[in-house]
Amino acid sequence: MRKAFFLCGVIVLGIVFLAPSVFSQTSKYGGTLIFGSAGDASRLDPADVTDGISITRTDAMFEGLVRYKQGSTEIEPCLAESWKVGEDGLTFTFHLRKGVKFHDGTEMNADAVVYSFKRQFDPNHPFYQYGEWAYWKWMFNYVKDVEKLDDYTVKITLSQPNASFLTSLAMFTVAVVSPTACEKYGADFFKNPVGTGAFRFVEWVKDDHLTVEAFPDYWGGRPYLDRIIFRVIPDPSVRLLELEKGAIDCMEYPNPDDLERIKNNPDLVLLETAGINVGYLAMNMGEDTPGFEKPFGDVRVRRAINYAINKKDILEYLYKGTAVVAKNPIPPSMWGHNDAIEDYEYDPEKARELLKEAGYPNGFETTLYVMPVSRPYMFDPPKIAEAIQADLEAVGIKAKIYTVEWGTYLQETEAGKHPMCLLGWIGDNGDPDNFLYVLLDKDNAIVGSAGNVAFYRNDELHDILIKAQQIYDQEERTKLYLQAQEIIHRDAPWVPLAHAKLQMAFKKNVQGFALHPLDRKSFERVWIE
Amino acid sequence: MKRLLLIFPVLFGVSVVVFFLVRLAPGDPAKILAGEHASLEYIQATRTKWGLDRPLYVQYLIWLRNALSGDLGTSIATHDPVLKEILGRFPATFELSLVAMVIAILVGVTAGIISAVKQYSIFDYLSMTGALFGISMPVFWLGLMLMLIFGLHLNLLPISGRLSPDVTLRTVTGLYLLDALLTLNGRAFVDALAHLILPGIALATIPTALIARMTRSSMLEIIRQDFIRTERAKGLPERMVIYKHALRNALIPIVTVIGMEFGLLLGGAILTETVFAWPGLGRYTVDAVYARDYPAIQGAVLFIAFVFVMVNLVTDLLYAAINPRIRYR
Numbered sequence: 001m002r003k004a005f006f007l008c009g010v011i012v013l014g015i016v017f018l019a020p021s022v023f024s025q026t027s028k029y030g031g032t033l034i035f036g037s038a039g040d041a042s043r044l045d046p047a048d049v050t051d052g053i054s055i056t057r058t059d060a061m062f063e064g065l066v067r068y069k070q071g072s073t074e075i076e077p078c079l080a081e082s083w084k085v086g087e088d089g090l091t092f093t094f095h096l097r098k099g100v101k102f103h104d105g106t107e108m109n110a111d112a113v114v115y116s117f118k119r120q121f122d123p124n125h126p127f128y129q130y131g132e133w134a135y136w137k138w139m140f141n142y143v144k145d146v147e148k149l150d151d152y153t154v155k156i157t158l159s160q161p162n163a164s165f166l167t168s169l170a171m172f173t174v175a176v177v178s179p180t181a182c183e184k185y186g187a188d189f190f191k192n193p194v195g196t197g198a199f200r201f202v203e204w205v206k207d208d209h210l211t212v213e214a215f216p217d218y219w220g221g222r223p224y225l226d227r228i229i230f231r232v233i234p235d236p237s238v239r240l241l242e243l244e245k246g247a248i249d250c251m252e253y254p255n256p257d258d259l260e261r262i263k264n265n266p267d268l269v270l271l272e273t274a275g276i277n278v279g280y281l282a283m284n285m286g287e288d289t290p291g292f293e294k295p296f297g298d299v300r301v302r303r304a305i306n307y308a309i310n311k312k313d314i315l316e317y318l319y320k321g322t323a324v325v326a327k328n329p330i331p332p333s334m335w336g337h338n339d340a341i342e343d344y345e346y347d348p349e350k351a352r353e354l355l356k357e358a359g360y361p362n363g364f365e366t367t368l369y370v371m372p373v374s375r376p377y378m379f380d381p382p383k384i385a386e387a388i389q390a391d392l393e394a395v396g397i398k399a400k401i402y403t404v405e406w407g408t409y410l411q412e413t414e415a416g417k418h419p420m421c422l423l424g425w426i427g428d429n430g431d432p433d434n435f436l437y438v439l440l441d442k443d444n445a446i447v448g449s450a451g452n453v454a455f456y457r458n459d460e461l462h463d464i465l466i467k468a469q470q471i472y473d474q475e476e477r478t479k480l481y482l483q484a485q486e487i488i489h490r491d492a493p494w495v496p497l498a499h500a501k502l503q504m505a506f507k508k509n510v511q512g513f514a515l516h517p518l519d520r521k522s523f524e525r526v527w528i529e
Numbered sequence: 530m531k532r533l534l535l536i537f538p539v540l541f542g543v544s545v546v547v548f549f550l551v552r553l554a555p556g557d558p559a560k561i562l563a564g565e566h567a568s569l570e571y572i573q574a575t576r577t578k579w580g581l582d583r584p585l586y587v588q589y590l591i592w593l594r595n596a597l598s599g600d601l602g603t604s605i606a607t608h609d610p611v612l613k614e615i616l617g618r619f620p621a622t623f624e625l626s627l628v629a630m631v632i633a634i635l636v637g638v639t640a641g642i643i644s645a646v647k648q649y650s651i652f653d654y655l656s657m658t659g660a661l662f663g664i665s666m667p668v669f670w671l672g673l674m675l676m677l678i679f680g681l682h683l684n685l686l687p688i689s690g691r692l693s694p695d696v697t698l699r700t701v702t703g704l705y706l707l708d709a710l711l712t713l714n715g716r717a718f719v720d721a722l723a724h725l726i727l728p729g730i731a732l733a734t735i736p737t738a739l740i741a742r743m744t745r746s747s748m749l750e751i752i753r754q755d756f757i758r759t760e761r762a763k764g765l766p767e768r769m770v771i772y773k774h775a776l777r778n779a780l781i782p783i784v785t786v787i788g789m790e791f792g793l794l795l796g797g798a799i800l801t802e803t804v805f806a807w808p809g810l811g812r813y814t815v816d817a818v819y820a821r822d823y824p825a826i827q828g829a830v831l832f833i834a835f836v837f838v839m840v841n842l843v844t845d846l847l848y849a850a851i852n853p854r855i856r857y858r
Contacts, residue, residue, distance in 0.1 A: 034694055042562075042607050050563050132578065134563045137571040190608065206607075206617055207808035208691060229694045233806040237673060242688050245681050407556030407821060410565065425565055449569040 027512060031528035033228045036239040036251035040207050040232045043190035046175040047120050048131035052376075055172045056252075056521045057230060060212050061103070062175035062195030065094055065113070065154075066166065070522065071514045073276065073334065073430025075170050079108060079196065080154075085472060089161035096152040100219045102178035103200035110148035115179040117146040117156075130187045135173035139428055161470040163477060164431035171429055172520070198223040198524045207232055224512070224527035243268065243505055249528070250506040250513070256320040256379060262505045273515040274333040275502040276427035278326055278435065279377035281309070281368075281388065281420060281495040282413075286455025289416025289447050295364050296419060302492040304354035305420075306344035308395045309495055314387050319379055319498055326496035328485045329435050333499075333517050335474070336432040336481035341489050351395040363396025369413060369421035370403045376519075377424035377500045384497075385422060413453045422497075423453055430518055432481045437465045440488055454493035461487045532845065536838050543834040544596070544827065548589050551818075551826050557581075558605045558821040579605055581823075592827065601831070602824030606817070611828035615810065619832075620703025621691060622802070622809035626794035628729040633736035634787060640737075641744020641783075646771060648749065656741060663738030672731040672804040679727060687724050689806035696720045728805040732798050736790040743786045747779040780851050788844030795840065796833040 039053045046058035065080035080094040100108040119127035120136040121143065144159040158165060168174070181194035193201050198220065199212035213227040231248060233239045236255040242248045244265065254262060254270070262270045283296045283305065295301040311325050327343035330336065355363060370385040371378075378384060385401050392399050399420065404412065413421045428434050438444055442457035461484055468480040488494075502515050509529035516522070559575035560567055576582045580591065595602060601611040640660070644653040680688035691705055692698060698717040701708045706725070709718035751757065752775050760770045797811025810829065817825035849855045 032694070048608075050566065132571065132575055134567065134571045134575075137574070138563075138566050138568045141568070141570070187608070205808065206614070207812060208806075209694065231690060231694065231806070232808070233689055234803050234812070235669075235806070238676065238689050238804060238806065241673075241676050241681055245684070245688060247688060247693075405554070405556045407558075407561040410560050410567075411557065423565070428566065451565075 027224055027525075027527040028529065029222070029224050029527070030226055031224075033225050033250070033510065033523070033526060033528065034248040035228060035230045036233050036242055036248040037230045038232075038236070038239070038253045039234060041204075041210065041230075044193040044201070044204070044210075045131060045177070045190040046172045046193075046195070047116070047133060047136065047177070048190060049172070050134050052519055055519075057210055057212075058172055058175065058193065058195075059197070059521050060199045060228060060523055061193050061197040061201055062172070062177065063197050064169055064171070064175045065096075066169050068170045068430070068516060068518070068520060070525070071273070071516060073167065073427075073517060075167055078170075079113075079176055083166075089470065089472060090158045092156045092158075092165070093149070094154045094156070096154065097219060098152055100196050101217045102181070102194055102196055103215055104178050104181050104194045106178055106180045108176060108178075108196050109151050110154045111151075112179050113154045113176055114146050114148050115182065116176045117143070117174065119182070120173075127182050127186075127189075130189065135171070135428075139168050139171065139173065161472075163469050163472050164429055164433045167431045168429040199225075199228060202227070220524065223524045225523060228523055240505070243507065246507065249510050250504060252504050254503055254505050256322050259320070259322070259503070267508050269506045269508055269510075271504050271506060271513070271515050272501050273517055274324060274331060275376070275500050275519065276331055276334055276430055276517045277377040277425060277500055278329055278331060278496060279323075279375070279422070279424035279498045279500065280326070280329070281305075281422055281497060282418075282454040283420050283493060283495075284416060284418055284453070284455055285493055286416050286445060286447065286457075289455055291367075291417045291419050292455075293364075293366055293419040295358070295360060295366070298358045299491060300354045300358040301360065303344060304351040304358070304395065305392065305397070306492050306495050307347045307351040307354065308397070309388055309391045309497075310346045311495075311497055312346065314384055315498055318384050318387060319500070322379065322503065323377075323498035323500040326499050327489075329439060329488060329494065329496055330432050330481075330485070331427075331499040331517075334427070334430065334432060334435075336478045338482045338485035338489075340482075341485060344492075348391075348395050355395060355397075360396070363398065365398045366400070366419045367402050368399040369409070369418035370401055371406055371409045371422060372403050373406050375424055376426055377498065378422065379500070381422055388422075414448060414450045416447050416450060416453070416455055418453070421453060427518055432477075433465070433469055436481065436484055436488075437469065440493065441465050456488075456491065456493035458487060458491060532842060536835070536842075539838055540831060540834060544593070544831055545589075547827050547830045548592065549585070551821070551823050552585060552588075554821070556821040558823065561819075561821055562606065575605075579823075592824075596831070601828035604817070604822055604825040606820045606822045606825065611824050614813065614825065615828055615832050617703070618797075618808060618810045618813045621807055622795060622797045622811065624704045624706065625725065625728055625732060625798075625801075625807060625809065626791060628725045629732035629794060630736065630787065630791050632729055632733040633740055633790070636733070637737040637740030638744050638783065640741040642748055642771065642776065644741070644745045645748035645752065653745075657745070660738035660741045663734040666734060668731055668734070668798070668800045669804045671734060672728070672801060675727045675731060686726055687720075688727070689804075691721065691724050691807065692717065693720050693724075728801055728807055731805070732794065732801045736787075736794070739786050739790060740783065744779070744783050747782045748775060751775045751779045777851065781848060784844060784847050784851065788840055788847070792837040792840035795836045 041054035041057045043049050044058055046062045063078050066075040067078040069076050079097055081097045083092055083094045085092055102108055118125045120133040142159050142162055145157045147155045149155050178194040182189050185192045198218045200215045202211040202213050204210045210230045214223050216222050239251040240258050243251050262268050283302050284291050285296055286292055315323055315325055327341055328338055368385055371381050374380055389399050425439055438451045440452055440456055442462050444451040445455045445457050464480050464484045468477045502519055512525040512527050559572045604611050640656040644656050647653055676688045679686045696717050698708055698714055699712050701711050705721035709721055757775055760774050797809050799811040799815050802809040802812040814829040
């Protein structure tokens with residue numbers, strides 16, 4: 001009996017003393033998160049922005065019919081609770097969540113969804129004039145109509161089947177906005193954003209900061225943080241100083257040179273994830289383009305170039321460990337990635353042999369187009385170009401480097417003025433179609449507006465990619481994409497170089513944040529210890 | 530009055546040059562905004578919407594007509610009226626420039642006078658070497674060092690920005706020190722002042738150095754003149770001789786340098802504003818150039834030119850106040 005009593009005492013004491021340490025591990029309400037941002041938003045209308053910095057802000061305030069699962073490109077219900085795809089693969093019926101409020105107190109319903117979509121593609125819509133709708137024109141031009149069936153049911157009709165439509169609906173651009181606020185603010189809606197997200201807009205001092213606060217009536221329950229302040233600190237070294245000082249709680253885009261310093265700081269945490277992007281070298285195969293040079297029409301030459309470039313060294317010394325080697329056009333973190341493909345290993349001897357076979361025993365002269373600016377998928381392109389130039393020189397190919405201002409660079413490569421060029425891609429929706437069809441299908445090898453800047457036209461690949469667009473079964477689609485990557489590997493229109501990682505640094509007491517491979521940010525589950 | 534009218538041809542010239550120069554530079558604003566993901570449809574729609582598909586002279590005439598009625602157009606990147614955007618950024622630049630100029634004048638003039646009076650002394654050598662450093666030091670490096678020492682290690686001052694996130698301030702004029710005074714907000718005043726110190730010092734280095742050197746040489750010239758010897762012979766105290774008689778006569782070139790430097794600073798200090806995350810006009814202009822945001826570039830340059838001309842005008846008027854022999858008709 002005494003023993004039992006003693007045991008009880010120990011247990012009670014144990015609970016009393018251990019409890020705080022256990023409870024401190026659970027999430028806590030309250031606090032302000034100060035987010036060190038590399039730049040300011042351009043606008044705060046999710047449908048009318050194109051840059052990641054603006055999207056980070058709108059993501060805190062807006063939601064769409066579906067959303068990405070945390071850390072993945074798979075989708076889950078959001079403002080739509082469920083949906084049904086019609087037999088023909090052309091009609092989608094969405095059943096909306098009931099009782100969802102916009103930040104202005106009005107109700108989210110079918111009218112709001114129809115309004116949010118139609119304002120982007122119907123020229124007769126009263127709000128159409130206020131935006132440019134770049135992403136709608138880019139990603140949703142196959143949407144024919146959006147109709148209200150009843151207050152909580154919406155039907156979307158496509159003009160052609162599109163297997164990635166549902167994934168695309170998780171994109172920022174199709175967020176649902178408050179029609180009442182749109183009508184009230186008109187052209188100024190982008191400065192007075194009203195959505196259904198976990199945080200609502202408070203103030204925006206341009207080039208300085210943007211503040212949002214917890215939305216108490218959020219359908220998913222009030223978020224943990226009281227508020228988030230996005231502070232603009234353009235210089236990455238200064239952002240890090242602010243983080244070390246403790247004046248901000250997290251920072252985006254750390255300088256690759258500072259990564260070691262962050263890792264060695266016990267008060268900071270570096271989060272990393274594989275990004276959905278690719279940096280590549282394209283060889284121009286389009287005989288109808290002004291930049292076409294004969295050697296690139298020969299697959300042996302293209303393979304030789306693949307063998308000649310030492311990707312591992314480029315990644316180690318120039319990307320400084322902020323990327324993984326690419327062997328396919330799509331990153332390994334994406335479904336459908338063909339891991340069975342064996343990359344062309346660095347082998348200058350083999351490259352020389354292939355060149356000899358192709359009739360260029362002494363190599364040839366050519367030009368390599370290089371963008372002047374760092375892009376998320378390619379850090380310091382001019383230096384990478386110099387490394388490639390040296391590798392090519394070693395097998396006898398003399399490549400001149402040509403560079404021009406970024407906007408013009410895009411125009412010139414789309415017009416096929418280059419024999420070889422460096423370029424890259426950041427995924428829009430996380431679907432393989434958004435890489436393979438956009439970047440390597442013959443439909444997109446149009447001189448003047450090419451996404452396929454290798455001007456690679458293969459009918460076999462085209463059939464596969466079109467077929468994969470029209471079936472909704474992911475398993476079937478995966479098979480097709482695996483096959484597509486084999487064809488691309490065989491024909492070698494590119495030298496795939498790298499998939500850059502996404503990185504963010506946090507103070508140790510910030511919990512619950514997960515990086516998303518598409519760089520979308522969700523603050524709902526974030527809390528401060 | 531005549532000098533005021535001269536502003537118009539200057540601004541007109543600036544507007545023509547900038548208008549055609551930005552369009553001669555390669556790059557398409559729509560292309561830059563949408564990057565790799567732009568559809569042809571979007572590019573065309575954007576060009577039409579912003580009138581970029583019209584002949585150049587038509588674009589210029591439309592712009593000129595609007596500008597004359599006070600409308601500098603709408604920014605392509607942010608969809609906000611350019612004039613509003615500029616006026617939103619200018620107070621930040623103005624406040625920082627003012628602080629930097631106060632530091633520069635106090636330190637520069639004092640150092641210059643002492644160096645001149647005690648020519649070839651240790652102080653003279655030190656301050657003139659310091660001035661040389663001040664001119665040649667890259668401002669972003671100096672800025673980072675100041676942050677590292679005073680912001681991080683000594684933890685005395687904030688590193689960047691204009692105001693701490695937890696401090697609220699109702700903006701009236703956009704000049705935070707003044708706003709804090711007007712709204713009787715002591716906490717915001719101290720916080721805003723603390724945020725001004727490091728960027729103020731970084732921005733002041735070059736003007737301080739120039740002012741110190743100019744003060745020294747100008748003073749050296751004056752104190753060797755006959756009338757100064759006369760003053761001394763009269764038995765005037767040295768202090769009076771230097772500050773009342775010598776300095777006043779040496780002021781013209783000093784004021785010229787101050788005016789020029791202040792005018793330059795008001796155009797926005799790009800590096801300082803970037804390093805210190807200062808939401809000013811310099812950063813705005815550079816961002817506009819990168820985005821090929823034509824209306825924003827034109828508006829910003831025109832505004833900067835206007836401010837520069839105005840500062841020069843004030844400097845000229847100051848000459849007359851300092852030296853009664855100069856009179857404008």
